[in-house]
Amino acid sequence: MACLRLLTLRPERPECSSPRFISRIASSTFSLALAEYALVAFELRPCRLVLLDLAGILSHCPSVFAARLQLDYTRRMWAESSKAAPPRQTGPGSPAESVLTRSTWVDASGAQLCAPLFECHRRLDVSRHSGRGNSLLAARQVLSKTVRAALIAACTFVIGVAAEAKRRRATGMKAFGRLQAREEPPRVRRLERMKAALRRAEERLSALSDALPFGMWELDGAGTELLHASDSYCRLFGMNMEEIAAHGWRERVPPEDAERFLAAWNARGDDDVFEGEYRVHAVDGKTYWILSRGMRLTTADGKTSWAGFSLDITQRKQSEQRIGLLSDLGRVLSLSLEPHPILERVAQLLVPRIADWCAVDLAGPDQDMQRAMLLHRDSDRTRAALGLSNSAQLAALLGTTSARVIASGEPILVRWFPRDDHVNAMLSSEQKATVQAFRADSVIVVPLIARDQTLGSLTVAVDDPWQRYESDDVDFMGIVGRRVALAFDNALLYERERRVADMFQRASLPASLPAIPGIGIHAHYVPGANEAQVGGDWYDAFQLADGRIGISIGDVAGKGLHAASIMSTVRLFIRATALEGLAPSVVLARANALLLNDKPTMVTALFGTLDPEELTFTCAVAGHPLPVVVNAGGDAATGIPVAPPLGITIDTSFPEQTFMLPLGSLMALYTDGLVESAGDARYGEADLVNAVRGAQAGHAANPAEEIAQSLLGDAPPSDDVAVLTIQAAAKPLLELDLTLPAQPVSSRLFRQALRRFYLAAGVTTDAIAILQVAMGEAITNSIQHAYGVQGGVVRVQGHVEPGRLIVEIADTGRWRGPHDDGGGYGLQILRSIVNDVTINTDERGTSIRLVHPIGRFIA
Amino acid sequence: MTNQAEFTTTTSDGVTVVAIKGEVDIANVDELRLCLEQATQERGPGIVVDLTAAAYFDSRTIALLADFATRMRVHRQRTAVVAPNDGFAARILQIAGLPLIIPAYSSLSEALDAVKQVAGA
Numbered sequence: 001m002a003c004l005r006l007l008t009l010r011p012e013r014p015e016c017s018s019p020r021f022i023s024r025i026a027s028s029t030f031s032l033a034l035a036e037y038a039l040v041a042f043e044l045r046p047c048r049l050v051l052l053d054l055a056g057i058l059s060h061c062p063s064v065f066a067a068r069l070q071l072d073y074t075r076r077m078w079a080e081s082s083k084a085a086p087p088r089q090t091g092p093g094s095p096a097e098s099v100l101t102r103s104t105w106v107d108a109s110g111a112q113l114c115a116p117l118f119e120c121h122r123r124l125d126v127s128r129h130s131g132r133g134n135s136l137l138a139a140r141q142v143l144s145k146t147v148r149a150a151l152i153a154a155c156t157f158v159i160g161v162a163a164e165a166k167r168r169r170a171t172g173m174k175a176f177g178r179l180q181a182r183e184e185p186p187r188v189r190r191l192e193r194m195k196a197a198l199r200r201a202e203e204r205l206s207a208l209s210d211a212l213p214f215g216m217w218e219l220d221g222a223g224t225e226l227l228h229a230s231d232s233y234c235r236l237f238g239m240n241m242e243e244i245a246a247h248g249w250r251e252r253v254p255p256e257d258a259e260r261f262l263a264a265w266n267a268r269g270d271d272d273v274f275e276g277e278y279r280v281h282a283v284d285g286k287t288y289w290i291l292s293r294g295m296r297l298t299t300a301d302g303k304t305s306w307a308g309f310s311l312d313i314t315q316r317k318q319s320e321q322r323i324g325l326l327s328d329l330g331r332v333l334s335l336s337l338e339p340h341p342i343l344e345r346v347a348q349l350l351v352p353r354i355a356d357w358c359a360v361d362l363a364g365p366d367q368d369m370q371r372a373m374l375l376h377r378d379s380d381r382t383r384a385a386l387g388l389s390n391s392a393q394l395a396a397l398l399g400t401t402s403a404r405v406i407a408s409g410e411p412i413l414v415r416w417f418p419r420d421d422h423v424n425a426m427l428s429s430e431q432k433a434t435v436q437a438f439r440a441d442s443v444i445v446v447p448l449i450a451r452d453q454t455l456g457s458l459t460v461a462v463d464d465p466w467q468r469y470e471s472d473d474v475d476f477m478g479i480v481g482r483r484v485a486l487a488f489d490n491a492l493l494y495e496r497e498r499r500v501a502d503m504f505q506r507a508s509l510p511a512s513l514p515a516i517p518g519i520g521i522h523a524h525y526v527p528g529a530n531e532a533q534v535g536g537d538w539y540d541a542f543q544l545a546d547g548r549i550g551i552s553i554g555d556v557a558g559k560g561l562h563a564a565s566i567m568s569t570v571r572l573f574i575r576a577t578a579l580e581g582l583a584p585s586v587v588l589a590r591a592n593a594l595l596l597n598d599k600p601t602m603v604t605a606l607f608g609t610l611d612p613e614e615l616t617f618t619c620a621v622a623g624h625p626l627p628v629v630v631n632a633g634g635d636a637a638t639g640i641p642v643a644p645p646l647g648i649t650i651d652t653s654f655p656e657q658t659f660m661l662p663l664g665s666l667m668a669l670y671t672d673g674l675v676e677s678a679g680d681a682r683y684g685e686a687d688l689v690n691a692v693r694g695a696q697a698g699h700a701a702n703p704a705e706e707i708a709q710s711l712l713g714d715a716p717p718s719d720d721v722a723v724l725t726i727q728a729a730a731k732p733l734l735e736l737d738l739t740l741p742a743q744p745v746s747s748r749l750f751r752q753a754l755r756r757f758y759l760a761a762g763v764t765t766d767a768i769a770i771l772q773v774a775m776g777e778a779i780t781n782s783i784q785h786a787y788g789v790q791g792g793v794v795r796v797q798g799h800v801e802p803g804r805l806i807v808e809i810a811d812t813g814r815w816r817g818p819h820d821d822g823g824g825y826g827l828q829i830l831r832s833i834v835n836d837v838t839i840n841t842d843e844r845g846t847s848i849r850l851v852h853p854i855g856r857f858i859a
Numbered sequence: 860m861t862n863q864a865e866f867t868t869t870t871s872d873g874v875t876v877v878a879i880k881g882e883v884d885i886a887n888v889d890e891l892r893l894c895l896e897q898a899t900q901e902r903g904p905g906i907v908v909d910l911t912a913a914a915y916f917d918s919r920t921i922a923l924l925a926d927f928a929t930r931m932r933v934h935r936q937r938t939a940v941v942a943p944n945d946g947f948a949a950r951i952l953q954i955a956g957l958p959l960i961i962p963a964y965s966s967l968s969e970a971l972d973a974v975k976q977v978a979g980a
Contacts, residue, residue: 545863744886748863751882751915769915769947770954776917780885825918825925825955832954 219294221304223265233310238283252280254466261292272296274306277313281466289317322476325353329480333487337494340372346458346484347375354473355460357381357438360448361394361402362456369394369403372456376438384434397438401445402457409454411446411481413474442468446481450489458484502527504561505535505720508568513541514549516612517738517753520727521549524704526712528559528673528720535720536563536603537671538571542579544609547752550578551617553724554605554624555671566601570594570646574607584608584620588646588654592622595647603646606669608656613756615661615728620654622646625672628689630696632664632730636689664730666696666703673719674711687711695725703727732760736798742786742811750779750796754807757798761805761854771852774833775807777826778848782811785846803853810847863887864913866894873903874974876967882915888923895927905937905974909967910948921955928961939963939970 215230226245234240239248250258257278268274274294281287294308332345343360350358360373371393376382385393393399405412440461448455458481462468505527513521523539536556544550552574556563573594577587584607595601606627608619619627623645626638643654661667668688675685691710695703704723712721736757740746751772758768779794786792798807831837836851864881875898883891898906908924910916928938940957942948944965952963964970 744884747884747886748882751884766947770950772915773917773951773954776884776915780917780919783885825921829918829921829951829955 216307216309217292217294218308219306221296221306223268223306227305230310236280236282236284236288252282253278254281274308277317285468287314287466288312289314318472321353325349326479326483329483333483337491339488339491339495342484342487342491343373344375346480347373350460350480351375352377356463356467357440357461359397359402359459359461360456361399361406361459363406363454369399369406369456371397371399378437381434381437385438388434397435398440398443398445398459398461401443402459405445405447405457406454409447409449411444411474411478413469413471414440414443415468415470416442439463441465444469444474444477446474446477448481448485448488450482450485453489455485455489455492498527504564508564508571509538509722510540510542514543515738515740516549517736518729518733518756519549519610519612520703520729521551521724522702522704522727523722523724524702524708525723526673526708526717526721528716528718535559535673536567537673537720537722538567539669539722539724540571540575541724542575543749544578545581547612547748547755549610549612550575550607551610551619551669551724551726552578552605552607553669553671553722554603555673555722557602563601566595566599566603569599570603570605574605578607578609583656584618585654585656588620588622588643589652592646592652592654593650596650599647601647604672605646610661610726612752613759615663616658617661617667617726618656618658620656622652622654625670625675627659627667627669628692629659629661629665629667630689630692631662632696634693634697636693661726661728663728663732664696665728666692667726668692668695668704668707669724669726670707671720671722673717673721674708674723676719696727733757734760734800736796736807738797739793739795742783742792742794744783746794747776747779747783750794751776754796754798758805761800763805763854770833774830774850775809777830778809778850781826782809782846782848786811800854804851805854807850808847809850810845812845864890866891868894868898870903871907871971872975874905874907874971875903876907876909876971878909878912879916880912883913883920884915884917885919888919891920892923895923899931899934899936902934903936905939906931907939907941907967907970907974909941909970910952911941911943911946911967913948916948916951918955921952921957925957925960937974939974941965941967941970 215232216228217226217230217233218228219226226241229241229244234244237244237248237252253261261276261278264276265274272295274292276292277289278292279287279289289312291311291313292308293311294306296304297307298304328349329346332349333342336342336345347358347360357376358373359371359375362370362372364370371390374382374385374393374397376385385397394402401412401414438461441463443459443461445457445459447457458477460469460477505525509523509525513523521541523541525537525539528535536558537554538556539551539553541549541551552571554567554570554574556567556570570591574587574591577590578584582590587607588605591603591605591607595603603622604624605622606619606624608617608627610617617627619639620643621639621641622643623641626641628636628638630636637659639657639659642657643652659667670688675688688707688711691707694710695706698706700706703725707725708721708723733753733756736753738750738753740749754772754775755768758771759765763771775796779796782794786794792812795810796807797810798805800806834850834852836849838849838851840847840849864879864883864887867878867880869876869878877894877898879891895906895908906927924938924940931938938961940948940952940961940963942952942963942965949963949965952958957963962970962973964973
């Protein structure tokens with residue numbers, strides 16, 4: 001078998017031409033199987049060029065290779081080449097050079113061993129060239145890549161035949177004659193056939209193994225020594241088997257994967273099958289996922305070894321990761337309806353799963369751009385970068401790429417990002433360090449497009465050279481970008497709607513609450529969280545003509561604009577009816593009639609009047625939660641539910657009940673969202689009493705807000721909530737300080753406050769009536785002075801000194817004399833009632849100081 | 860602010876009676892002025908202003924009444940006020956000295972009688 005030669009034209013596989021390799025193959029009883037191996041290899045691995053000296057095969061394996069067709073073929077080739085036609089132009093497709101060459105290999109019995117192996121549309125006139133190399137070179141030059149391998153096989157065959165022909169020409173046809181004449185005994189032939197079949201099987205397996213990207217491997221029984229690794233495996237590692245076994249494996253496999261895989265391998269125990277996965281940073285610059293599956297083999301003599309194969313499962317892993325990411329993305333996008341949290345969650349999902357850092361830039365009006373999100377897998381780096389201004393971030397961290405993507409709407413992939421490219425010269429050294437910490441080796445920027453509008457861009461970057469992005473990652477990020485954009489756009493719309501709803505709601509509530517000395521009226525409204533809808537809750541407080549305060553609170557069933565419009569109607573109807581001076585029971589009865597007449601909707605409502613002098617609250621309740629009053633001692637009281645909600649039946653009366661508001665007490669009115677949000681309503685009401693108690697004991701600026709806060713916490717309630725509190729001062733009104741606009745209507749409010757001050761000071765009601773006239777003269781004067789002056793106010797202060805009362809009335813205008821409008825009676829009356837009157841006028845305004853003894857004030 | 864005060868105009872034996880209920884101050888004194896001017900259209904023997912239910916009034920009301928009474932006198936009509944003894948109105952009128960201009964009576968019937976008497980005389 002010495003003349004068998006196997007040559008390879010594969011510079012990347014020097015080991016195939018090594019003497020050891022060739023001799024290993026040569027030493028086997030090589031026959032048809034080898035030839036088949038080579039041809040199988042051609043088909044499987046088109047890049048490989050193997051030259052077989054077929055002449056050697058033909059002459060040394062005559063028993064197997066009795067070849068009728070073969071000979072015919074050879075003869076034909078011979079005949080053609082001996083015509084010695086002049087060489088023609090070897091341009092592709094030149095008809096003169098195009099012959100169909102076919103070969104069928106048969107064994108001695110004439111059975112077909114291989115299907116037609118190759119078709120070649122190009123014949124090479126090898127007889128005109130002395131050397132094989134020239135022919136091959138010519139072939140390689142003129143032929144396209146795809147047919148090159150087949151052609152080389154063809155020309156190899158031709159070369160072999162041509163060489164044989166040349167030899168035969170010299171020696172005559174004796175050899176062929178001998179070839180045909182030599183016949184082996186039938187038994188030997190059968191044996192040869194069996195051996196050939198076996199070898200064929202072996203070689204087929206070997207070829208197959210090598211055809212797999214990672215091929216097959218073999219370890220000794222202990223699992224420590226690598227006996228065999230496929231060439232393909234060696235190739236991806238860029239080293240030979242010995243190098244892989246010595247150190248190469250750990251060099252190419254990421255440490256965490258190596259640890260995990262080896263731990264599993266060492267823990268394989270007595271199982272006969274082992275399976276594990278790991279990544280390989282291959283020499284071609286890509287990272288592969290490998291599934292390694294092995295079996296314990298035991299030979300007849302009891303020796304064991306491990307044999308297995310490695311599969312490239314990179315695609316599968318990538319798909320798994322992407323499907324997992326998309327599924328998580330769907331979940332994350334459904335979690336929030338607020339724009340910013342959506343971006344935050346998306347960033348947390350992408351980092352570190354497919355990016356080392358991620359940024360979202362939003363297109364603003366006027367071509368400017370806002371970096372809405374920046375997240376690095378290292379939170380320190382995120383913090384440092386967020387310390388930079390928006391423009392610095394954009395200038396330094398791929399902002400220009402984002403701008404390009406936003407402008408064009410097309411994604412951008414940067415496979416290899418130059419390291420220094422994104423450090424801006426304008427930055428300080430500290431900023432540069434921050435920016436450099438955000439390295440990017442590979443970057444994808446995709447547009448965020450929703451409803452044909454580019455909202456912004458999403459940037460993902462990796463700073464690991466092994467993890468660079470490829471074009472299929474861009475496609476995937478495109479999907480992510482579209483889904484994020486849609487969710488973000490929806491959130492923006494939702495936010496807009498909610499803002500409108502909230503504005504509408506707040507516009508429907510009173511702009512300000514009455515200011516009454518010694519009584520605090522506070523309210524707090526919390527919009528519902530989950531609905532971009534206007535709620536149906538309201539509260540209202542307004543001054544009544546007789547000095548009392550009208551207070552209403554209620555809740556329209558349902559939500560949305562319909563509920564809100566009814567809420568607005570009912571609130572204003574109650575206010576208008578109450579201003580007529582009607583009693584609470586009548587006010588609610590009329591509201592009930594209105595609802596039944598106009599829009600039958602269920603409305604719970606409470607309307608009452610607060611008497612600031614008596615400190616009582618008289619109210620009628622229609623299916624609404626009752627007020628809770630906590631007195632200075634912490635005792636809580638509530639009322640009796642008696643009437644159904646408004647809008648159900650006309651045959652309803654709304655009995656009144658009166659609550660005492662002793663000094664220091666706090667009364668809370670609320671809508672049911674406040675207690676319902678606690679789940680169990682009874683539990684919620686116990687909490688409510690505690691919350692009111694807490695607000696009563698504390699000194700919150702707004703007790704209503706404090707009650708809502710303590711019951712609802714920071715989380716927005718599912719339903720909207722309105723709370724209104726009435727707080728009676730802890731002490732009688734011995735200190736009066738009231739500032740009101742300088743308007744005629746204020747004079748009465750001042751008198752009401754003064755009346756409570758005098759009552760607290762122990763002045764008799766008869767005396768108060770007279771004193772009020774004196775105060776009224778002074779106050780009216782002040783109102784007239786400051787009236788018309790923009791933003792003019794009048795301030796009335798009163799306090800008690802031993803035996804006497806001091807009231808000061810100040811305005812921002814000038815004292816014009818009390819007889820301007822009162823026909824001369826004003827000052828006369830004032831001085832007749834109060835002896836001690838001091839008038840001070842300066843550029844800031846005028847103040848009147850009235851001092852009179854308690855009890856003896858009339859001259 | 861509605862119903863701070865109510866002004867009711869009635870006629871009793873040809874005499875117009877304007878009753879004031881509630882508080883009269885700078886905010887609604889013009890309302891009272893209108894009401895009194897309408898009452899003078901009646902051309903009766905005179906007008907009685909009933910202050911029995913007045914909870915508050917000040918110098919503006921007093922000045923208005925004084926001015927009104929003067930104009931009535933020009934038309935030979937009489938004006939009288941009703942202010943029960945020791946009541947708020949009586950005391951304020953006293954302080955202001957109005958009884959010197961307009962006679963005050965402690966009851967409506969007295970005031971009506973006085974106005975009719977004078978007219979009849």
